[in-house]
Amino acid sequence: MSQQVDKTKTEKTGAIAVQVDDLTVAYNYKPVLWDIDLEIPEGVLMAIVGPNGAGKSTLIKSILGILKPIAGSVNIYGKSYKKQRHLVAYVPQKGSVDWDFPTTALDVVTMGTYGSLGWIKRPGQKEKKEALEALEKVGMLPFKNRQISQLSGGQQQRIFLARALVQNASIYFMDEPFQGVDATTEIAIINILKELRKAGKTVIVVHHDLQTVPEYFDWVTFLNVKKIATGPVKDIFNDDNLTKTYGINYKVSIQE
Amino acid sequence: MSNAQIEIQLIAALVAIACAIPGSFLVLRKMAMISDAISHSILPGIVIGFFITQDLNSPVLILLAALTGIITVVLVEYIQNTGLVKEDTAIGLVFPTLFSIGVILIAKNANDVHLDVDAILLGELAFAPFDRLLISRVDVGPKSLWIIGCILIITITLLIAFFKELKVSTFDAGLAASLGFSPTLIHYGLMSISSITSVGAFDAVGAILVVALMIAPAASAYLITNNLKRMLVYAISFGVFSAIAGYWLAHALDASISGSITTMLGLVFLSVYLFAPNKGVIAVLYREKQQRTEVLLLTFLLHLKNHTEETERHVNHLNEHINWGKVRSKTILDLALKNNMIQFNKNIVALTEKGDAFTTQAIDYIITNEDGQIEDMKDDFFLFRG
Numbered sequence: 001m002s003q004q005v006d007k008t009k010t011e012k013t014g015a016i017a018v019q020v021d022d023l024t025v026a027y028n029y030k031p032v033l034w035d036i037d038l039e040i041p042e043g044v045l046m047a048i049v050g051p052n053g054a055g056k057s058t059l060i061k062s063i064l065g066i067l068k069p070i071a072g073s074v075n076i077y078g079k080s081y082k083k084q085r086h087l088v089a090y091v092p093q094k095g096s097v098d099w100d101f102p103t104t105a106l107d108v109v110t111m112g113t114y115g116s117l118g119w120i121k122r123p124g125q126k127e128k129k130e131a132l133e134a135l136e137k138v139g140m141l142p143f144k145n146r147q148i149s150q151l152s153g154g155q156q157q158r159i160f161l162a163r164a165l166v167q168n169a170s171i172y173f174m175d176e177p178f179q180g181v182d183a184t185t186e187i188a189i190i191n192i193l194k195e196l197r198k199a200g201k202t203v204i205v206v207h208h209d210l211q212t213v214p215e216y217f218d219w220v221t222f223l224n225v226k227k228i229a230t231g232p233v234k235d236i237f238n239d240d241n242l243t244k245t246y247g248i249n250y251k252v253s254i255q256e
Numbered sequence: 257m258s259n260a261q262i263e264i265q266l267i268a269a270l271v272a273i274a275c276a277i278p279g280s281f282l283v284l285r286k287m288a289m290i291s292d293a294i295s296h297s298i299l300p301g302i303v304i305g306f307f308i309t310q311d312l313n314s315p316v317l318i319l320l321a322a323l324t325g326i327i328t329v330v331l332v333e334y335i336q337n338t339g340l341v342k343e344d345t346a347i348g349l350v351f352p353t354l355f356s357i358g359v360i361l362i363a364k365n366a367n368d369v370h371l372d373v374d375a376i377l378l379g380e381l382a383f384a385p386f387d388r389l390l391i392s393r394v395d396v397g398p399k400s401l402w403i404i405g406c407i408l409i410i411t412i413t414l415l416i417a418f419f420k421e422l423k424v425s426t427f428d429a430g431l432a433a434s435l436g437f438s439p440t441l442i443h444y445g446l447m448s449i450s451s452i453t454s455v456g457a458f459d460a461v462g463a464i465l466v467v468a469l470m471i472a473p474a475a476s477a478y479l480i481t482n483n484l485k486r487m488l489v490y491a492i493s494f495g496v497f498s499a500i501a502g503y504w505l506a507h508a509l510d511a512s513i514s515g516s517i518t519t520m521l522g523l524v525f526l527s528v529y530l531f532a533p534n535k536g537v538i539a540v541l542y543r544e545k546q547q548r549t550e551v552l553l554l555t556f557l558l559h560l561k562n563h564t565e566e567t568e569r570h571v572n573h574l575n576e577h578i579n580w581g582k583v584r585s586k587t588i589l590d591l592a593l594k595n596n597m598i599q600f601n602k603n604i605v606a607l608t609e610k611g612d613a614f615t616t617q618a619i620d621y622i623i624t625n626e627d628g629q630i631e632d633m634k635d636d637f638f639l640f641r642g
Contacts, residue, residue, distance in 0.1 A: 028339060061430070064430075064433070064434045065433065065434070066430055066433045066434060082436075085434070085435070085436050088434065090430065090431060090434040092428065092430040092431060096428070096430055097427055097428045098284075098286075098427070101284065101426070101427045101484075102284075102478065102481060102482045102483055102484050102486075102487050103423070103427065103482070103483070103484055104482070104483070108427070111423075111424050111427070111428070111431065114420055114421075114424055114435055114437070115434075115435035115436060117420070118436075119418075119421065119437070120417050120418065120420075120421075122419075122420060123420070147482035149482075163431075
C-alpha cells in the first residue's frame with residue numbers, strides 16, 4: 001500500500017495525504033480509538049464528526065505523534081510523521097493553552113515558523129515578515145502587538161489560524177476552530193479554509209455543528225471510537241450514518 | 257564594606273539570578289510547588305553525596321543531589337499518572353518521604369558538625385566566605401561563589417540557546433510536540449536545571465529560601481509585564497534587589513540573612529501586588545470605578561439620544577427618570593459637560609455634535625458586539641475620565 005502511495009506522490013492528484021492503519025489508542029486500558037483505518041485524499045476539506053468522547057481530538061493528536069498509539073501506524077504522504085513534519089500544521093483547541101501567557105499576537109504567530117527553524121536557531125526578519133503576512137490574511141494585523149489575553153475568543157482563534165498558515169504546510173489539522181467564535185469569525189475562518197483547499201491543501205477539521213457540514217466541507221469522517229464511515233459529504237452524510245454515529249435517530253436536512 | 261560582606265552579597269545575588277530564571281518558567285507552567293518538592297527532596301542526595309565525597313562542594317555531590325531532584329519529579333508524575341491522586345497530593349506524598357530519609361541519615365551521623373537540619377532548612381550565608389577554593393594553594397574566592405557562578409553560566413547558556421523552545425513548549429506543548437520540539441525533553445531539561453540550581457543554592461540559602469527565590473521574583477514580574485523576556489529581566493532584578501536589601505536588613509537587625517532575604521521577597525511581591533500598573537489591586541479597583549462611571553455616562557447619553565421630547569431631557573426630570581441619586585447625576589452631568597458631549601439650553605439637556613457621533617458609534621458597536629472597539633473609542637472621545 002505504502003509503495004503505491006509513493007508512486008502517486010509525484011503526480012500529486014489522487015494522492016493519499018494521510019493514511020491511518022489499524023490505529024488503536026487507549027487511556028489507562030480503556031480504548032478511545034479502536035482499530036481505525038482511514039485514508040484522506042489530498043485536497044479535501046474534511047470534517048471529523050462524532051459525539052463527545054468519540055476520540056476526535058485523540059485521532060488528530062495520534063496522527064501528529066502527540067499521543068502514542070498502542071497499535072497501528074500513520075503515514076503522511078507515504079512516510080512517517082517524523083519525516084513529514086514540515087508538511088503538517090496543527091491548530092489545537094483554543095482552551096488547550098493559557099491565554100494569560102506573557103506574549104503578543106505577533107509572537108504567537110511567529111511560533112508557527114519555529115518548526116522550519118529547528119532547534120536553537122532564532123526567528124529573524126524573514127520569519128517576522130511571514131508572521132505579519134499571516135496576521136494580515138486573518139484580518140488581525142491591527143492587533144499584532146496586543147497581549148493575547150486582551151483578544152476576544154474569535155480573535156484568539158484567528159491568531160491560532162494565522163500561526164498554522166505561517167507554517168505553509170500541505171496538510172492542516174484543526175481541533176474545533178469554530179468553538180466559541182461569533183458568526184463573522186466563523187465565516188472568515190471557513191473562507192480561509194476554502195482558500196487553502198483551492199490551493200491544493202488538505203484540511204482536516206474536528207467539527208461539532210452538524211448543520212453546517214454540507215455547507216462547509218466536501219469530505220467527512222464519522223467517528224465514535226470506531227470509524228463509522230468516511231467519504232464525500234454528498235455520498236455519505238445521511239441520516240443512516242448519523243444515527244450509527246450518535247446512537248439516536250438523527251435527522252438533518254441536507255441542502256442539495 | 258569588608259571583603260566578606262561583598263562576597264556574601266555577590267553569592268546571594270548570583271543565587272537570586274540562578275533561581276529567577278528557571279523559577280519564571282515554573283511559574284508560567286503552574287509548577288511552583290514542584291520547586292518546593294525538589295528543594296526538600298534533594299536532601300538525601302546531599303547526605304549520601306557527602307558520605308561518599310566528604311565535601312559539601314564536590315561536583316559529584318551536586319550531581320547526585322540533582323539526580324534525587326529528577327527522581328522526585330519522576331515519582332510525582334508516576335503517582336499522578338496512576339490517576340488515584342491529584343498532582344498536589346502526589347507532591348505532598350513524595351517530598352516529605354525523601355526529605356525525612358535525609359533527616360534520618362543525618363541524625364544517624366550526628367557527630368558530623370557540617371550537616372545539621374537547621375543549616376539545611378535555612379542555609380548559612382554568613383559562613384560562606386570561610387570555605388575558600390584554593391587552586392595551587394592560591395585563594396581564588398569562596399567555593400560557594402564558584403559553584404553558583406558555574407551553575408549560573410550553564411543556566412544562562414541554556415536559556416539563550418533554547419529560549420524559543422522553552423517559550424513554545426511552555427505556552428503550547430501540543431504545538432511544540434507537533435513541530436518536533438519534544439515537550440518531555442524540555443520538561444526534564446528544565447527540571448534538571450531547577451534541581452542543580454536548588455543544590456547549588458542550598459548550601460548558601462537553605463531549602464526554604466530556594467523556593468522563595470524561585471517563585472516570588474517570577475510571580476512579581478508576572479504581574480507587571482506582558483512580555484516573556486521582560487518578565488525574566490524583572491524577575492532577576494527583583495531577586496537581586498531582595499538578596500542585597502535582605503543582606504543589609506539582616507545586618508541592621510542582626511538577624512538571619514536568609515530570613516531577611518525572604519522577608520524582602522515577600523515585601524517586593526506585596527508592593528507589586530498592590531501597585532502594579534495594570535494587574536495590581538489598586539489599579540484594578542480604580543479601573544472598575546472608572547468603568548462604572550463610563551457605563552453610567554454611556555447610559556445617560558443613550559437616554560438623551562433616544563428621547564427627543566423636551567420633558568424627558570429637562571435637568572430636573574433626569575433624576576427621576578433615570579432613577580439616580582443627586583450626587584451620581586451631578587457627577588455624570590459634569591463629566592459629560594467637561595467632555596463636550598452635552599449642552600444646556602434653558603435647563604434642557606441636548607447632545608452636542610460630538611456627543612451624538614459618540615453615541616451613534618457606541619450603539620453601533622454594542623449591536624455588533626465589538627466590545628474591544630468601544631474601549632478604543634472611549635480613548636478617542638473622552639478627555640476627562642470619571
